[in-house]
Amino acid sequence: MSGYHLTHLRELEAESIYVLREVAAQFENPALLFSGGKDSIVCFHLARKAFFPARVPFTLVHIDTGHNFSETIQFRDELAKKHQVNLLIGSVQQSIDEGKVTEEKGYNASRNALQTVTLLETIEKNKFDACIGGARRDEEKARAKERFFSHRDEFGQWDPKNQRPELWNLFNGKKNMGEHFRVFPISNWTEMDVWQYIKLENIEIPSLYFSHEREVFNRDGVWYAYSTIMMLKPNEKVEKKTVRFRTIGDLTCTGAVLSDAKTIEDIIQEVAASRITERGSRIDDKRSEAAMEERKKQGYF
Amino acid sequence: MNTQSYLDMDLLRFTTAGSVDDGKSTLIGRLLYDSKSIFEDQLQAVEAASKKKGEEQVNLALLTDGLKAEREQGITIDVAYRYFATPKRKFIIADTPGHIQYTRNMVTGASTANLAIILVDARKGILEQTCRHSFIASLLQIPHIVYCINKMDLVEYKESVFEKIKKELELFTAKLDVKDFRYIPISALNGDNVVERSENMDWYQGPTLMYLLENIHISSDYNLIDARFPVQYVIRPQTKEYHDFRGYAGRMAGGIMRVGDEVQILPSGFTSKIKTIQTMHEDLTEAYTPMSVVLTLEDEIDISRGDMIVRKNNTPEQTQDIDAMICWFNEKPLQVNGKYALKHTTKDVRTVVKEVKYKMNINTLHRNEEDKEIKANDIARIKLRTTAPLFIDKYHRNRNTGSFILIDEGTNETVAAGMII
Numbered sequence: 001m002s003g004y005h006l007t008h009l010r011e012l013e014a015e016s017i018y019v020l021r022e023v024a025a026q027f028e029n030p031a032l033l034f035s036g037g038k039d040s041i042v043c044f045h046l047a048r049k050a051f052f053p054a055r056v057p058f059t060l061v062h063i064d065t066g067h068n069f070s071e072t073i074q075f076r077d078e079l080a081k082k083h084q085v086n087l088l089i090g091s092v093q094q095s096i097d098e099g100k101v102t103e104e105k106g107y108n109a110s111r112n113a114l115q116t117v118t119l120l121e122t123i124e125k126n127k128f129d130a131c132i133g134g135a136r137r138d139e140e141k142a143r144a145k146e147r148f149f150s151h152r153d154e155f156g157q158w159d160p161k162n163q164r165p166e167l168w169n170l171f172n173g174k175k176n177m178g179e180h181f182r183v184f185p186i187s188n189w190t191e192m193d194v195w196q197y198i199k200l201e202n203i204e205i206p207s208l209y210f211s212h213e214r215e216v217f218n219r220d221g222v223w224y225a226y227s228t229i230m231m232l233k234p235n236e237k238v239e240k241k242t243v244r245f246r247t248i249g250d251l252t253c254t255g256a257v258l259s260d261a262k263t264i265e266d267i268i269q270e271v272a273a274s275r276i277t278e279r280g281s282r283i284d285d286k287r288s289e290a291a292m293e294e295r296k297k298q299g300y301f
Numbered sequence: 302m303n304t305q306s307y308l309d310m311d312l313l314r315f316t317t318a319g320s321v322d323d324g325k326s327t328l329i330g331r332l333l334y335d336s337k338s339i340f341e342d343q344l345q346a347v348e349a350a351s352k353k354k355g356e357e358q359v360n361l362a363l364l365t366d367g368l369k370a371e372r373e374q375g376i377t378i379d380v381a382y383r384y385f386a387t388p389k390r391k392f393i394i395a396d397t398p399g400h401i402q403y404t405r406n407m408v409t410g411a412s413t414a415n416l417a418i419i420l421v422d423a424r425k426g427i428l429e430q431t432c433r434h435s436f437i438a439s440l441l442q443i444p445h446i447v448y449c450i451n452k453m454d455l456v457e458y459k460e461s462v463f464e465k466i467k468k469e470l471e472l473f474t475a476k477l478d479v480k481d482f483r484y485i486p487i488s489a490l491n492g493d494n495v496v497e498r499s500e501n502m503d504w505y506q507g508p509t510l511m512y513l514l515e516n517i518h519i520s521s522d523y524n525l526i527d528a529r530f531p532v533q534y535v536i537r538p539q540t541k542e543y544h545d546f547r548g549y550a551g552r553m554a555g556g557i558m559r560v561g562d563e564v565q566i567l568p569s570g571f572t573s574k575i576k577t578i579q580t581m582h583e584d585l586t587e588a589y590t591p592m593s594v595v596l597t598l599e600d601e602i603d604i605s606r607g608d609m610i611v612r613k614n615n616t617p618e619q620t621q622d623i624d625a626m627i628c629w630f631n632e633k634p635l636q637v638n639g640k641y642a643l644k645h646t647t648k649d650v651r652t653v654v655k656e657v658k659y660k661m662n663i664n665t666l667h668r669n670e671e672d673k674e675i676k677a678n679d680i681a682r683i684k685l686r687t688t689a690p691l692f693i694d695k696y697h698r699n700r701n702t703g704s705f706i707l708i709d710e711g712t713n714e715t716v717a718a719g720m721i722i
């Protein structure tokens with residue numbers, strides 16, 4: 001019977017598609033949180049596969065910090081247009097202007113933490129009852145215990161100690177008014193799975209992932225893209241380097257790697273040889289050992 | 302890295318059970334470390350944490366603990382998932398705590414596993430918890446159980462110790478409902494027989510744990526006989542191009558279906574033929590468990606979520622009376638005559654608990670027919686009556702169509718996992 005056996009990528013794909021269809025079936029107003037990074041791009045691709053030939057039945061939601069790479073924004077807009085999905089943008093700048101959050105100051109200032117407020121407000125205002133995210137359990141320790149269907153209370157908070165047990169393929173999306181769910185269809189994928197799948201399915205990704213020349217500067221061993229919003233310390237200088245990004249977040253907190261990887265295959269080889277996790281290049285996780293867990297409890301992605 | 306071989310890999314899900322200090326975390330750390338699945342920054346973090354705790358060796362066990370509260374208490378209290386791959390397979394570990402008060406977590410981790418690793422301390426032999434973990438694996442129908450007799454270094458790697466424990470285990474496992482048992486002498490701490498063959502135990506001729514994980518035959522773990530397609534979602538694009546399109550999206554929960562197959566729709570009983578099996582990129586001639594596909598039928602029939610498409614001459618039982626083993630999850634005890642929401646495949650119904658037949662003592666496998674108070678972590682045999690018929694197979698025959706969960710209608714919490722008998 002060995003002919004009737006799926007490869008691991010196809011099994012993961014089947015599982016993710018099943019989860020996405022459960023979201024459409026169990027919730028009234030689901031959204032797909034779209035960051036422009038490869039994980040959310042893969043989620044969107046899976047959603048297309050799940051509902052074909054119908055359109056993706058989710059609103060794409062992007063929480064824009066105002067510090068995104070322009071390549072990300074352009075990619076996002078083209079994708080929404082091409083696949084005729086509804087795109088909704090939550091603006092961190094607006095939350096700042098309205099005085100709901102306060103900007104961090106100093107060299108390592110980042111709007112990363114502020115996103116949570118804008119995100120929760122966007123969810124509340126639009127009455128989204130499920131938000132699909134591209135987080136994976138292999139990314140980070142606190143995520144290793146995350147459920148596929150992750151319940152959030154009326155304040156949008158996660159209670160890691162009181163999670164619903166999740167058995168077989170039976171997902172319990174029942175909730176009270178005002179509560180919502182975060183759903184993670186690619187929970188069981190690893191970084192390598194995502195890259196191999198992008199190659200297998202020929203999925204388009206932003207140019208930032210491929211090596212290119214860019215003005216960068218080095219801070220504490222990490223290369224950052226130089227832009228006018230970055231404050232340089234006196235000893236830091238801007239150089240031109242051939243780099244690419246392993247993850248795509250904010251300009252202010254996403255490190256670049258020196259790389260010549262020009263194709264997906266090159267990237268796969270590079271990821272396979274790398275001895276550092278992808279989140280290792282993001283300062284937002286380094287702030288404390290339990291940083292991610294704290295942010296997640298409050299309602300972060 | 303060879304991309305083609307990566308694409309050919311398959312997936313093995315396994316659980317690890319063991320009581321505190323049996324060496325479970327050390328073993329997982331060892332598997333991750335020796336298969337080079339640990340990144341430098343993770344290793345550095347663990348080195349730093351080991352130092353902070355004043356330990357001399359790098360404590361591989363620290364690689365596997367998740368949340369802060371648990372780090373502080375020094376125990377694992379949930380199910381944590383870990384990932385690693387070798388050139389042959391990708392692995393998902395459901396890492397669960399072994400203490401009796403975490404039975405529900407073990408049940409959760411076991412529900413999707415192909416294989417269970419059960420640790421036995423070579424100095425202590427079979428303990429109550431060994432029986433408990435084995436019973437849970439059997440109850441959840443994990444197809445393969447691997448006993449790792451750990452800490453062999455502390456018994457001078459003696460064959461006699463291993464053989465004695467193995468004999469005792471064999472007597473006990475004969476009573477369990479699992480076909481494939483394996484026994485491996487290891488030292489998780491030193492790595493003997495985990496990934497590398499042990500030089501200290503040349504009397505052992507069997508495979509290392511890693512060899513077993515990479516090569517154990519899992520393609521017959523799914524039921525490929527009874528075709529079952531629970532309808533998950535109805536796809537109606539209502540666009541010009543697909544004006545009359547009506548597709549049934551779902552995941553094969555058993556068996557194989559082919560274009561042209563005569564099928565029956567439950568509960569309506571209408572019959573039709575499979576017209577197409579679709580995915581976005583291509584139409585298929587057949588679909589099998591656990592593929593996610595879209596079916597279209599020759600005839601226009603009213604079908605909705607919760608219905609099941611099956612082969613005409615092989616239908617599941619349709620019944621409102623369910624006999625099941627359950628594991629209770631909630632602090633609030635099970636209420637006889639209480640009403641709960643029930644989820645089975647893609648179907649939602651309500652149910653009332655008719656009767657508790659017995660509670661299982663999962664350390665001794667004794668059936669207690671007197672004490673019927675079912676509390677968190679208890680395992681019991683019960684009878685249910687549902688508001689509408691379910692289309693069921695026995696759990697023993699099909700884990701997808703033989704399982705269900707119960708939900709408290711007041712709190713929305715998942716309160717029990719059920720296996721249909």
Ligand SMILES: Nc1nc2c(ncn2[C@@H]2O[C@H](COP(=O)(O)OP(=O)(O)O)[C@@H](O)[C@H]2O)c(=O)[nH]1
Nearest residue numbers: 320321322323324325326327362452488489490
């Ligand atoms: N001598 C020896 N000690 C071991 C072995 N495996 C684990 N240990 C030790 O047993 C203790 C408990 O191990 P740990 O992995 O934390 O157990 P867990 O509670 O089951 O996760 C630690 O001090 C380990 O170093 C082994 O094979 N040999």
